[in-house]
Amino acid sequence: xxxxxxxxxxxxxxxxxxxxxxxxxxxxxxxxxxxxxxxxxxxxxxxxxxxxxxxxxxxxxxxxxxxxxxxxxxxxxxxxxxxxxxxxxxxxxxxxxxxxxxxxxxxxxxxxxxxxxxxxxxxxxxxxxxxxxxxxxxxxxxxxxxxxxxxxxxxxxxxxxxxxxxxxxxxxxxxxxxxxxxxxxxxxxxxxxxxxxxxxxxxxxxxxxxxxxxxxxxxxxxxxxxxxxxxxxxxxxxxxxxxxxxxxxxxxxxxxxxxxxxxxxxxxxxxxxxxxxxxxxxxxxxxxxxxxxxxxxxxxxxxxx
Amino acid sequence: xxxxxxxxxxxxxxxxxxxxxxxxxxxxxxxxxxxxxxxxxxxxxxxxxxxxxxxxxxxxxxxxxxxxxxxxxxxxxxxxxxxxxxxxxxxxxxxxxxxxxxxxxxxxxxxxxxxxxxxxxxxxxxxxxxxxxxxxxxxxxxxxxxxxxxxxxxxxxxxxxxxxxxxxxxxxxxxxxxxxxxxxxxxxxxxxxxxxxxxxxxxxxxxxxxxxxxxxxxxxxxxxxxxxxxxxxxxxxxxxxxxxxxxxxxxxxxxxxxxxxxxxxxxxxxxxxxxxxxxxxxxxxxxxxxxxxxxxxxxxxxxxx
Numbered sequence: 067x068x069x070x071x072x073x074x075x076x077x078x079x080x081x082x083x084x085x086x087x088x089x090x091x092x093x094x095x096x097x098x099x100x101x102x103x104x105x106x107x108x109x110x111x112x113x114x115x116x117x118x119x120x121x122x123x124x125x126x127x128x129x130x131x132x133x134x135x136x137x138x139x140x141x142x143x144x145x146x147x148x149x150x151x152x153x154x155x156x157x158x159x160x161x162x163x164x165x166x167x168x169x170x171x172x173x174x175x176x177x178x179x180x181x182x183x184x185x186x187x188x189x190x191x192x193x194x195x196x197x198x199x200x201x202x203x204x205x206x207x208x209x210x211x212x213x214x215x216x217x218x219x220x221x222x223x224x225x226x227x228x229x230x231x232x233x234x235x236x237x238x239x240x241x242x243x244x245x246x247x248x249x250x251x252x253x254x255x256x257x258x259x260x261x262x263x264x265x266x267x268x269x270x271x272x273x274x275x276x277x278x279x280x281x282x283x284x285x286x287x288x289x290x291x292x293x294x295x296x297x298x299x300x301x302x303x304x305x306x307x308x309x310x311x312x313x314x315x316x317x318x319x320x321x322x323x324x325x326x327x328x329x330x331x332x333x334x335x336x337x338x339x340x341x342x343x344x345x346x347x348x349x350x351x352x353x354x355x356x357x358x359x360x361x362x363x364x365x366x367x368x369x370x371x
Numbered sequence: 372x373x374x375x376x377x378x379x380x381x382x383x384x385x386x387x388x389x390x391x392x393x394x395x396x397x398x399x400x401x402x403x404x405x406x407x408x409x410x411x412x413x414x415x416x417x418x419x420x421x422x423x424x425x426x427x428x429x430x431x432x433x434x435x436x437x438x439x440x441x442x443x444x445x446x447x448x449x450x451x452x453x454x455x456x457x458x459x460x461x462x463x464x465x466x467x468x469x470x471x472x473x474x475x476x477x478x479x480x481x482x483x484x485x486x487x488x489x490x491x492x493x494x495x496x497x498x499x500x501x502x503x504x505x506x507x508x509x510x511x512x513x514x515x516x517x518x519x520x521x522x523x524x525x526x527x528x529x530x531x532x533x534x535x536x537x538x539x540x541x542x543x544x545x546x547x548x549x550x551x552x553x554x555x556x557x558x559x560x561x562x563x564x565x566x567x568x569x570x571x572x573x574x575x576x577x578x579x580x581x582x583x584x585x586x587x588x589x590x591x592x593x594x595x596x597x598x599x600x601x602x603x604x605x606x607x608x609x610x611x612x613x614x615x616x617x618x619x620x621x622x623x624x625x626x627x628x629x630x631x632x633x634x635x636x637x638x639x640x641x642x643x644x645x646x647x648x649x650x651x652x653x654x655x656x657x658x659x660x661x662x663x664x665x666x667x668x669x670x671x672x673x674x675x676x
Binding site (some may be wrong): 067069072073076079080082083086087089090091093095096098099100101103104105106108109110111112113114116117119143150151152153154155156158161163165166167177178183184185186187188189190191193195197199201203205207209234274368 | 372376377378380381384386387388391392394395398399400401403405406407408409410413414415416417418419421422423454455457459460461470471472475478483488489490491492493494495496497498499500501503504506508511519525536567673
């Protein structure tokens with residue numbers, strides 16, 4: 067069973083009240099109603115030494131920054147405003163105060179930069195062998211428009227991404243810039259139909275939008291904004307399609323709204339049209355030679371092989 | 372440096388806006404303001420295999436239940452109403468679908484019992500060796516009265532606990548009943564000045580109330596409600612004072628309010644007066660022989676020795 071199948075299974079186990087839980091399992095964040103018609107959104111991400119970072123080479127400040135940035139990217143993925151975070155850590159034995167403070171420095175650097183204060187946490191230690199685990203849970207609130215979900219893509223929509231894709235493992239995954247303010251600016255200008263952040267690879271994450279929206283997609287290989295790091299790899303297109311941890315935004319919107327967004331966009335972060343939402347019910351990609359082939363989700367699988 | 376010193380250091384690194392973050396680092400939950408004068412509270416707890424449970428003997432359903440119950444106990448500790456939880460897991464390699472579903476069964480059993488839906492999560496796996504880590508983050512909302520904090524104890528207050536103490540490691544730590552409804556009933560009847568849940572042992576947790584409130588305490592050893600499991604141990608009083616994971620509530624209130632609470636209390640969960648808040652600035656305990664001695668925090672220390 068793959069991660070997405072398990073997520074679907076979890077979602078099916080309990081029906082959540084749409085009044086109390088407007089957005090439940092399966093999106094970038096869940097939305098919970100609070101008093102007086104207001105709501106908050108919540109996301110949680112666990113980062114593990116050896117899986118999401120290498121404690122020995124990354125430096126603990128980078129680890130702290132990345133842990134926060136991954137959750138900030140989830141806030142961006144729904145175009146919501148981060149309001150606070152808690153961090154729980156499972157520390158290796160004899161981790162020590164100095165290293166804990168390094169980790170903390172990275173956490174508060176991200177908190178300061180994105181105006182999302184660290185409000186609490188939990189510190190615990192492995193007994194015996196055990197590697198560093200960092201779990202960030204973050205709250206956000208809706209901006210002026212409702213949160214943008216994964217399930218709203220419509221046939222004919224333009225598919226776009228922010229920034230560039232691929233090669234994140236070389237450098238970017240430790241110091242990427244979550245697209246929080248870009249997302250808020252995008253929804254200020256235009257109406258987006260679907261959005262998520264690319265954490266497991268474009269092909270895998272686009273498949274999530276397609277599946278949840280009940281649509282297909284046709285990507286243009288020549289349109290992919292391939293990062294300079296990915297261009298140095300053996301297969302840059304495959305890196306852009308399948309590598310995880312880009313932490314860019316993947317979104318769809320009508321051609322009219324795309325015209326509007328493109329026309330008014332003044333941020334240095336580029337927005338690129340990479341394809342269209344189709345009624346084929348499956349993902350396809352057109353290569354440089356003009357041939358259209360099926361595209362399988364080939365990105366990172368959290369449950370292993 | 373001990374856990375409480377580190378927590379204090381973290382709290383001092385950033386001043387949090389009392390408007391946006393009415394309750395920050397150092398209480399059972401943090402409180403974050405949302406739109407329209409409403410607020411939510413958040414807590415996070417990471418439970419580790421070999422530290423908080425033994426995966427091989429506990430059974431994964433119990434592990435899932437305990438993970439949720441620990442956070443529910445934090446909601447109880449502030450007399451707030453749980454509204455939703457997210458769970459992040461770091462899985463050992465080849466954990467498999469069946470075991471994940473067992474863990475999930477325990478999580479939703481607690482979610483159902485305490486009306487706190489599982490709304491999202493994150494699944495990831497260790498590459499290479501790595502043991503199970505489960506991190507629950509839970510949201511609650513204030514009831515009719517403001518959240519009860521740790522820092523409100525006043526000289527002359529009666530110190531009370533729910534249930535019985537000690538010996539939790541034998542059985543109770545895997546299937547305790549978080550005192551969510553008892554806490555809400557207590558604040559309905561009376562005004563509490565300070566409260567927290569006993570997770571690291573009475574002596575350590577009372578010390579937190581005393582430190583944060585700037586007061587001392589005098590406990591009566593003969594008044595401690597020692598659990599039947601602790602009574603079988605070599606030193607039952609020490610077990611009641613210093614063992615962790617009781618997950619009972621420790622609270623203080625004026626003698627008048629205590630009279631009111633005791634008079635109207637009809638729950639099967641007992642409330643017991645165990646001492647008084649004093650102006651000595653330190654914790655003391657009166658033994659069965661009438662002698663008063665200093666009481667040091669002797670409970671569980673998460674940062675190890």
